[in-house]
Amino acid sequence: MGEAADFVVVGAGSAGAVIAARLSEDPTTRVVLIEAGGAPPPAELMPAACPVLQVNPETDWMYTADAGGAGLGLAGGRMMVPRGRMLGGSSGINYLAYVRGHPGDFDSWAEGGASGWSYDEVLPYFRKSEALVTSGEVPIDAEAHGTDGPLGVAVRAPVLPGAQAFVEAAVAAGIPAGDYNGRDRGGPAGLVSLLQTTTLAGKRASTYHAFLEGKPEIRPNLMVLTHAQVTRIVIEGEPGALRATGVEYVDENGATQVITARNEVVLSAGSIGSPQLLMVSGVGPREHLEDVGVACRVDAPDVGQHLKDHLQFGLFVPAPGLGVSMVSMGIAMGPDALRAPAGPLPADPADDGSLPPELEGLRAEAERQVTEWFTTGSGLASSSLYDASAWFSTGLGDPHTHDAQIGLFACGYNADIWQGVLRVDPAAYFADPETALSPTAESMLVLANPVQPHSEGEILLTSPDPREAPDIRMNYYDDPHDMAVMIAVVRRALDIVDKLREAHGVGEVQVPPALAAKHGHTPGAEMSDALIEDLARHYSFTVYHPTSTCRIGSVVDPDLRVLGVDGLRVADASVMPNVVSGNTNAAAIMIGEKAAELIARDHGLTLDEFVGGPA
Template sequence: MGSSYDYVVVGAGSAGAVVAARLSEDPDVTVCLVEAGGPPPPAELMPAAVASLQNDPTTDWMFEGDPGGVGKGLVGGRMMVPRGRMLGGTSGLNYMAYVRGHPGDFDAWAAGGAEGWSYAEVLPYFRKAEGFVDHPQLHADLPAHGTEGPVGVSVREPVLPAAAQFVDAAGAAGLKQGDYNGQQREAPEGVASLFQTTTRDGRRSSTFHAYLEPVLDRPNLTVVTGAVVERILLAGEPGVVRATGVAYRTADGPEEVTSSVEVVVSAGAIGSPHLLLLSGVGDRAQLGDAGVECVVELPDVGRHLKDHLHTPLMFAADGIGETMTEVALSLGPDALRAPAGPLPADPADDASLPPELQAVKAEAERRLGEWFTTGRGIASSSLYDAVAFFSTGLGDPHTHDAQIGFLACGYTPPIWEAVFRIPPTAFFEDPATFLDPTCGQIVLLANPVQPHSEGSVTLASADPGVPPRIELNYFDDPHDVRVMVAVLRKALEIAAAWPGGGLGDPVIPPHLARVHGHAAGSEPSDELLEDLARHYALTVYHETSTCRIGDVVDPQLRVLGVAGLRVADASVMPNVVSGNTNAAAIMIGEKAAELIATEHGVRLHQMVR
């Protein structure tokens, strides 16, 4: 391409799409947004189809990492690290939970030196982004929400009875119902609620749909897709280094694009440090070992990786959970085609369907049509539909350190194996029977949200085509093990308090039951719960803090030692927020755009400051 723009933004994900869309509000400013993926596929719009987007190289970077103290039961002993590779990034790949975090998270950032990032200072940016739709079962703190923002935030319709039962059970276990994105989040006893999700009218509201799609025709915004950025172009001598653009590669070969004002790196908590390291910004010794010349020494690039980890407690829940038969029907006829389903692989063969399969196809078409025209039905949600936040009392008094998520279905053996990397034959005594698609199951996901362990992102090679080395390092700090066991205990308490007499026993993998002498109907020991986590805990793919404020960037998100270069995404978080991270990443994009606009005189349609 060889063109020049005022701003070059790398990565069209949760923050980068926001930055590019906001800066291009000024018609006198030129913006180039460079994204490795392409437009999201049609399935991205349907919340219930979320599992199909992961483990697909057209939409997922397919990263994996060393899980450290967990992963003993996972396929290959490696942890998947899903990252969106499309316009909208991981906001098009995630389960759409809209969680800002505890106010104390942001106040702790500010107290640690991140000036301008206290809760009171970031709340207006959350509101600016949010197009909130109230629901009577939310008990919303309305002044805390924005209703005119581009990101749809709503509750699925209709509300699944099992999700409401989870909230009731959490209440019986001592967690009050309330708005976890409002003042109730600060309640010391914790809060339980239906999930607020990034959906509008039953469709995913990724940052592509919310920010980019409406403005793709702006003449001052150029979006380059299928372009893998290989390095940041840096010029100048030590002490006066400046970013002047980026070099990227498409199917047609190498290209460069230059910036006259700033390069903004928004490639995420994995991609942003990787790109800085490839460009010679990082730890001198590490760069030298990889064969990369050090241009600016910043030893903390790629360090301090934080991530959330949850352990699944699965329950047989016929008549409570959604069956996979019902879920598949709601996804439409294509989800029912061979080899997995009863309909023929080729739609042309439908003409010879027997009457019973004609009825199945007709019902699938009816449900798909209902979702498409009204936004209602099973397809309107990822089935990750309710949540509870609370404090275990084991530390981190500034925030809630625990989250329990509710998943209304049990999935299929192929999804457990390929997407979650949990071998169903090891986790279940009889997976075919337990995961019978006509039976209901539910999953409670025990999730410590203030991990003390830190991992890293480092160069595996100077070749940009080689993925970075990701050391997740879970449970390196023994504190995290104690918190995980405490959260699992609370999840069991909620299960026991379930309306109608409790949920019964969770699935205990038979090999772990044998090792720990566990009998059905008995209470799992702490040692068994820890072993369950060490074998089968999964990333919530909430990676943060690898370019954190204070170590790699200043509070204005400018990279230390490099003029004209910022990072704006979850990697700048001084510490991970206590909840799902996408809402905070969008907020960072909003605030970054305004920081840039204030410094350089860009005219945004609306300014918080």
């Protein structure tokens, strides 16, 4: 006989960690949280170490996707789809932006049938999580924020010159400053701000650190299983009376185990993992399941469908005095970041005793800076360098929200990251990659990001074995509306770059030589719509925001219960009826908070606090 619990939560990511922590506040209930990965590595705490956590099988599922109408310049034409594989999930590998979305996003959900999910109804859950550390560097709508929740939210310290310059340039370009997480995100003109980030004292505040680490994870009524990959939801009964009674998983020794759920199974495996697990368990489009050899228990045509994701195109600009060089980043991250084969220090720290004076000075300064970050939370290592953003409306549609976002990444990265993480050959993108991406080059990326895509992708099975990666089809730019918006957002981003050039003398936007020649473009000349479209189709990158593959109204009801199967809910970004107009992690955490209260009310549990209205 396997383990038994009242609630089994699958996936310890942005929502799952929240749900397990909250449900286990009631000491009379037993909760099991199952995670395919392990504990976060030490590098996860350092915000600047984001790229190290991607393309790493210990922390990333390392999926890639068919990019549809994008990806022409990416390796194999495929888009990277990083997904966190550890306690904290993708909140442990993301770029830490704490962005809730426009109030109109949630009101639109409710108007479309997701009762209980309007802005006024979800705002208490955002506040419940948040422990905002206020800063004089950004405007704050105090009534919209929480200050005593478990999730650290703060503005990096010190503020980078490039980030401050971006905010000033956006204001000069007609976008006013404001609190993008406030109750009013402004009209069509939008607003701009330094980013609020999921950090506490300069360290990453993933949902593992915020909700599980410490006392919660040692509660006697909470079992956290790591290195345990769920392979199937156990569904019993006859058609019309089906019930989820537990899950099957493979433990770290390769043995198959079963955990029984007396009350509910809660699926929080994310917008890729949740539909995949539903389908391998027989809940999904009948024809597709039968084609791959899975017996269909519930014909649910929308499982895995309606995939939404954000795309961004980065305008690379040389920015002496504003951008952050990779040498500066390496020093800030400590001596280990400077070691061979990529860096000047010996691969083995035992060899440091024989360093020449200049390298000993470099090692000592790196040690000083990383110690300062670790002890005070201050310094370059304290953020991902994705440090400021603006939102506004292009006027091309979606009047309920902002359809455009422009972000600032204060570093241009190096050749290894362009090739390994971004999947771009630097020799194809840059006329002189050694100069553009040299260790001492100071450059920035201004990121044009449409945030209300109309195109929809899908998740399909490649095999009945859930350990096989699914077939992810992003279908980017399938709807012509999305390219029209991208062109409009790039033009607005170019306006901001022009303001940066006027104030700080930044260089011209880099255009890959082959595309420049194809369109007759010369440095400094105005870009044609055709060139912008070609750039977007070649070099748009995911913003890592897949949603809506188990959306409310199609796969789950407004209380997140799976249609057709009792005792089973989905609670993660996959339930969003539509993607929010901004980074998705904050909304995923909110979904976890609301799901925990929905479950607790249904089963009479006692939580430390209820913030939602009566059921």
